[in-house]
Amino acid sequence: MTYAIIETGGKQIRVEAGRFYDIELLTAAPDEKVTIDAVLLVAHDGGVTIGQPRVAGATVEGTVLRHLRGRKVLVYKMKPKKKTRKKRGHRQEITRLLINSINLNGTVLAAEEAAIAPTPEVDDQAVETAAE
DSSP: OOEEEEEETTEEEEEOTTOEEEEEOOSSOTTOEEEEOOEEEEEETTEEEEOSSSOTTEEEEEEEEEEEEOOOEEEEEEETTTTEEEEEEEOOEEEEEEEEEEEETTEEEEEOOOSOOOOOOOOHHHHHHHHO
8 A cells, every 4th residue: 555644734644546635725726736745754565765854756646626614613712700702713724635646756656546447237137037
């Protein structure tokens, strides 16, 4: 299994090819390709490459699926016996990023599976006879 740890939005995230992740808001438009160079670790076939602080020549390529807003976080402040109350809400802006590939020195270590396994064709007559 191949994975990488990237840094984006001040957070470190473990990513794998073919999966999507919700990260801090990026300036890219939906359906736009994004390349992340801040790769801290790459693990491939039991071998681990650790950066100091970043892995040289490692990139993670992804596609922005959409921009959305996270769940509401309520902040409630109260001072007892003073009748002071403040209730505020916050929703973080999020980008949903689909990881296409993990690259190291120009070599693609892991890529998204483009071909999805086809579903087997179901014969209507075979289903009817099996039901009887």
